[in-house]
Structures are given as C-alpha cells and as structure tokens.
Amino acid sequence: MHAGTDSHAPPSTAWPSTCPADPEVRTHLNGAARRAASETGTTFVDMAAASDAHDACRPAGERWIEPVLFGTGFVPVHPNAAGEAGMAARTAEVLNLP
Numbered sequence: 001m002h003a004g005t006d007s008h009a010p011p012s013t014a015w016p017s018t019c020p021a022d023p024e025v026r027t028h029l030n031g032a033a034r035r036a037a038s039e040t041g042t043t044f045v046d047m048a049a050a051s052d053a054h055d056a057c058r059p060a061g062e063r064w065i066e067p068v069l070f071g072t073g074f075v076p077v078h079p080n081a082a083g084e085a086g087m088a089a090r091t092a093e094v095l096n097l098p
Helices: 023-040 081-094
Strands: none
8 A cells, every 4th residue: 555645735825936835846756655655556545535634734733733933743744643543534435444
C-alpha cells in the first residue's frame, strides 16, 4: 500500500516553491507514489480529499498537520494524532477493512 501526501496548506497560502505544500510538489510526490503502487501491484491511497479542511493553517483540533510555528506537535509539517487517525480511517476504507 502506498499513501499519497495530504493537504499541508490551503491552495491560497503563499508558500515557497520548495515547500511540500506547493501543489506542484504534492502532485509530483503523489504521482511517484501512484506509479510505485502500480509497478508493485499494491494499492495507492489518495489522502488529498480526506485531508481537505485539515491543513496546517487550521486551529488545533481541526488540523491533521502541524504548522511550522506554534504547533502542538513535536514535528512540524507532519501529521499529528488526528491526522494519523484520519489517514488510517481512509486507508481502511480504501482497503475495505473493518
């Protein structure tokens, strides 16, 4: 199973072009994961729709990704517990798991 990247920031957020939130970078990363899944006979789980409205710009309790500054998690721009749970639920749904 290969999982795609989630929504780090809303599309209107001004991020440098090298940031993973950049839509082109996210598209490239998801494309690579999708190809890897196809080439290895595994399932690609797209997290984009599931993580919409849970980006790092949301308040604590709504976001799945911790912001670079003033986050509540230990690792910025990575999933928090809610994000991990949301991605696990999406993966279970795609894989038809209970």
